[in-house]
Amino acid sequence: MPTAHRAGRPGVNRRSPGQTRCRYCSRVLSTLEHYSGDCCSRPPCRERHLQNQLEAFRNDSARQIETAEPERYAIVVIPHRVGELVPVEPDRLRALANHLVTLTAACAGQPAAPVRPDDAPGTVPAVCSSCQGACCYHGGNHAAFLDEDTISAFAAQHPDLTANQISSAYLHYVPDLHFANSCVFHTERGCNLPRTMRAAICNHYECRGLKTARELGQGSHPALFIVARHDNAIIRGEFVNGSGVLP
Numbered sequence: 005m006p007t008a009h010r011a012g013r014p015g016v017n018r019r020s021p022g023q024t025r026c027r028y029c030s031r032v033l034s035t036l037e038h039y040s041g042d043c044c045s046r047p048p049c050r051e052r053h054l055q056n057q058l059e060a061f062r063n064d065s066a067r068q069i070e071t072a073e074p075e076r077y078a079i080v081v082i083p084h085r086v087g088e089l090v091p092v093e094p095d096r097l098r099a100l101a102n103h104l105v106t107l108t109a110a111c112a113g114q115p116a117a118p119v120r121p122d123d124a125p126g127t128v129p130a131v132c133s134s135c136q137g138a139c140c141y142h143g144g145n146h147a148a149f150l151d152e153d154t155i156s157a158f159a160a161q162h163p164d165l166t167a168n169q170i171s172s173a174y175l176h177y178v179p180d181l182h183f184a185n186s187c188v189f190h191t192e193r194g195c196n197l198p199r200t201m202r203a204a205i206c207n208h209y210e211c212r213g214l215k216t217a218r219e220l221g222q223g224s225h226p227a228l229f230i231v232a233r234h235d236n237a238i239i240r241g242e243f244v245n246g247s248g249v250l251p
C-alpha cells in the first residue's frame with residue numbers, strides 16, 4: 005500500500021469576532037468566518053487558501069520523506085472514500101442478472117461489427133489507483149451503467165453469442181469481493197470488467213483531478229502529488245512519478 009501522509013489540524017483563531025481580517029483580501033470577517041479561520045468566504049480567497057494549504061501539505065510531506073524540490077510535483081486533488089470489501093450481495097447480483105436478461109433479449113443477434121475504437125482519453129492510472137474508484141460507487145445504483153448501447157456493441161463484436169451467453173459473459177466477471185454499496189464490479193484492483201465490456205461513461209468519465217493529471221502528463225507519466233480530500237479536509241497524499249509511488 006502506498007505511504008500516506010496525514011494533514012495536521014488547522015490553527016485556531018484566538019482573536020475576537022469583529023477584529024479579524026481576511027488574510028488575502030483584508031475584509032473584516034463575519035463571526036462565522038472568524039470561527040472558521042482567517043479567510044473570508046469569497047470564492048477567490050477560498051481558492052487561494054486551499055492552494056496554500058495543499059502546497060504546505062505537499063512541502064511538509066516532502067520533508068518527511070526527504071524528497072527535494074517538492075514543487076516539481078504538480079498537485080492533483082481526488083475524492084476520498086473509505087470502502088470495505090464484502091462478498092457481492094445476493095440482491096445486488098440478482099438485480100444485475102435481471103437487468104442483463106432484459107438488455108440481452110433486446111440486443112443479442114446484432115450484425116457483426118468491428119471492435120469500437122478506444123477513443124477514451126489517455127488515463128493516468130496512478131490517480132485512479134490512489135483513489136480506488138470513488139466514482140464507481142455511482143455504478144452501485146445504476147447496474148454498472150450497463151445499457152443497450154454497451155450490450156449492443158458487445159453483441160456486435162460477438163455475433164454468435166445468444167442472449168444467455170452474453171449475460172453469462174458479463175456475470176463471469178463478478179468478483180468474489182467488491183466494495184460495499186458500490187458497483188458489483190468494483191474491486192480493490194479497480195474495475196473487474198475488461199474495458200471493451202464497460203459502458204461508455206466508465207471509459208470516459210474523468211473527475212477534475214484525473215483531468216488535470218492527464219492534461220499535465222500529455223500521454224507521459226507526470227510527477228504528481230495526489231491529495232485525497234473529503235468534507236473540505238485533506239485526508240492523505242502521495243508522491244508518484246514515472247517509477248510509481250515514492251516510498
Ligand code: SF4
Binds near residue numbers: 139140209
Ligand atoms: S476518475 Fe476520479 S473519482 Fe473516478 S476513480 Fe479516477 S480519480 Fe477517482
Ligand code: SF4
Binds near residue numbers: 187
Ligand atoms: S463497471 Fe467498472 S468502471 Fe464502471 S462503475 Fe463499475 S467498477 Fe466502475
